[in-house]
Amino acid sequence: MAGLDDVFGDLVRSVDAVVLFSPSGSYYERCADLEDLDLIVIGTENAVGAETFVELPLAFDDIRERIRFGLEGALEQDLIEDGDELACATSVFSDGIDTVSRVRADVETRTGIYDLFVKSRAEPEVIKAVLELAVELGKKGQKGKPVGALFVVGDAGKVMNKSRPLSYNPFEKSHVHVGDPIVNVMLKEFSRLDGAFIISDAGKIVSAYRYLEPSAEGVDIPKGLGARHMAGGAITRDTNAITIVLSESDGLVRAFKAGELILEVDPEAY
Amino acid sequence: MDWQTLIDEPAVIAAAVLALGLVVGYLVGRLNEELLSASGVPEAVEGTPFERTAQSIGTSTVKIVARLSSWFIYGIAVLTAIHIAQLLDTDAFWLRVTEFVPQVFIAVLVLILGFIIADKSELVVGEYLRGVKLPEVSILPKLVKYSVLYVAFIIALGQIGVHVLALLILLAVYALGIIVVGTVAFKEFLVSSAAGVYLLLNQPYGIGDRIRIDDQTGIVQEVDLFVTKIEDDSEEYIVPNRKVFENGIVRIRD
Numbered sequence: 126m127a128g129l130d131d132v133f134g135d136l137v138r139s140v141d142a143v144v145l146f147s148p149s150g151s152y153y154e155r156c157a158d159l160e161d162l163d164l165i166v167i168g169t170e171n172a173v174g175a176e177t178f179v180e181l182p183l184a185f186d187d188i189r190e191r192i193r194f195g196l197e198g199a200l201e202q203d204l205i206e207d208g209d210e211l212a213c214a215t216s217v218f219s220d221g222i223d224t225v226s227r228v229r230a231d232v233e234t235r236t237g238i239y240d241l242f243v244k245s246r247a248e249p250e251v252i253k254a255v256l257e258l259a260v261e262l263g264k265k266g267q268k269g270k271p272v273g274a275l276f277v278v279g280d281a282g283k284v285m286n287k288s289r290p291l292s293y294n295p296f297e298k299s300h301v302h303v304g305d306p307i308v309n310v311m312l313k314e315f316s317r318l319d320g321a322f323i324i325s326d327a328g329k330i331v332s333a334y335r336y337l338e339p340s341a342e343g344v345d346i347p348k349g350l351g352a353r354h355m356a357g358g359a360i361t362r363d364t365n366a367i368t369i370v371l372s373e374s375d376g377l378v379r380a381f382k383a384g385e386l387i388l389e390v391d392p393e394a395y
Numbered sequence: 396m397d398w399q400t401l402i403d404e405p406a407v408i409a410a411a412v413l414a415l416g417l418v419v420g421y422l423v424g425r426l427n428e429e430l431l432s433a434s435g436v437p438e439a440v441e442g443t444p445f446e447r448t449a450q451s452i453g454t455s456t457v458k459i460v461a462r463l464s465s466w467f468i469y470g471i472a473v474l475t476a477i478h479i480a481q482l483l484d485t486d487a488f489w490l491r492v493t494e495f496v497p498q499v500f501i502a503v504l505v506l507i508l509g510f511i512i513a514d515k516s517e518l519v520v521g522e523y524l525r526g527v528k529l530p531e532v533s534i535l536p537k538l539v540k541y542s543v544l545y546v547a548f549i550i551a552l553g554q555i556g557v558h559v560l561a562l563l564i565l566l567a568v569y570a571l572g573i574i575v576v577g578t579v580a581f582k583e584f585l586v587s588s589a590a591g592v593y594l595l596l597n598q599p600y601g602i603g604d605r606i607r608i609d610d611q612t613g614i615v616q617e618v619d620l621f622v623t624k625i626e627d628d629s630e631e632y633i634v635p636n637r638k639v640f641e642n643g644i645v646r647i648r649d
Contacts (some may be wrong), residue, residue, distance in 0.1 A: 325616065
């Protein structure tokens with residue numbers, strides 16, 4: 126099979142670094158034993174204890190998203206440079222690594238997804254948990270019907286002053302944090318509440334039923350999105366919060382930061 | 396020879412006791428192993444150096460403990476058999492041995508348990524402190540480990556009748572030192588957390604309220620057990636909760 130090695134060897138010839146996506150422990154150690162090799166591990170958690178690690182906020186199912194997000198994180202952390210040739214090893218069909226793809230790191234395609242998680246006011250785990258919550262809500266819906274939801278994360282004090290209550294706050298004097306097990310139980314009830322959820326930097330659910338009152342001046346979000354997205358996008362311009370919106374009409378989860386649409390994922394894909 | 400006289404023969408009874416002891420010991424060992432496995436002991440001790448050492452010599456913690464109980468019963472059976480057969484006619488020796496064997500057994504058990512708990516607590520504390528990448532901090536897990544080991548040794552030694560008064564005094568001094576240092580170092584934390592409990596339960600102010608503590612005015616961004624974060628236009632103050640009680644809060648309504 127030496128011939129095959131020659132043909133596929135081109136894929137990994139003279140790459141600047143090898144990027145492993147969620148490798149198993151033994152796989153990682155085999156790669157780590159190789160000399161003269163820059164190794165970067167990307168995954169939802171650093172299970173192998175690698176030194177250079179980039180965290181993914183979601184286990185992206187789409188391989189292009191997964192690699193794009195991972196490389197953006199690596200660029201942001203200065204682990205790789207613009208124009209580096211990389212061999213990305215990841216899994217597509219099975220649980221283990223079964224695919225190698227040669228990718229060129231490109232600063233131009235930067236979307237700010239990585240910034241959304243790591244450089245926002247709220248803690249990355251909180252944003253991750255809220256995103257998972259929105260995806261879960263989008264998947265389940267209410268009795269099979271699609272639902273919408275709006276989460277404002279971070280800078281809660283300011284957001285509270287830029288919004289008013291629609292009704293009594295069900296989270297008054299409660300200490301519920303996103304990521305608590307109870308939140309998953311309450312998930313179904315969430316979709317019945319109108320208005321926005323406001324979540325603090327540390328993940329406390331401060332309020333539900335909030336009517337956001339930002340000034341929508343100069344907010345540039347794609348046409349065709351409704352009032353929920355407009356309100357969600359606009360509040361991120363007025364404050365340092367980010368918003369995660371589940372659309373009722375098309376079922377997509379979108380994230381906004383500084384008035385711009387940063388991330389768009391389909392809950393059905395996870 | 397008659398059947399009846401055979402049963403009365405001490406040697407025969409001794410042999411029967413010995414056989415019974417062997418069977419019971421083996422069964423208890425097996426039962427122990429099953430029980431320990433079923434109650435999740437292998438998972439609990441996984442990764443501790445004691446377990447790893449046991450693994451490297453081809454056994455495991457569960458097996459060692461199970462064997463120990465077996466050998467304990469074998470020992471009793473052998474001693475009882477010797478006594479019945481009257482091979483050693485020394486009542487004083489017998490009395491001491493019956494007292495001593497269970498104590499040794501418990502001492503060994505305490506030691507094994509001590510080693511495992513020490514290793515486990517070292518792992519847990521190490522894991523908890525992993526985020527803090529300071530070389531000085533890595534001494535803490537070791538300290539916890541050896542403290543637990545020390546206590547286990549004292550219990551084990553006390554069990555087999557060694558005088559441990561001096562060691563106990565050392566332990567008391569050590570514990571007292573920790574308490575004194577702890578109260579001095581964490582006094583502010585304790586006061587703040589007591590105030591924090593009140594703040595979290597009663598919520599005299601919540602996120603989004605405009606308040607003044609001392610001369611720092613701003614919007615509340617976060618309240619946790621130890622601190623309240625209030626933010627002005629460009630400045631974020633992180634105020635320890637004890638200040639709330641020392642100076643009072645002003646809620647600003649407009």
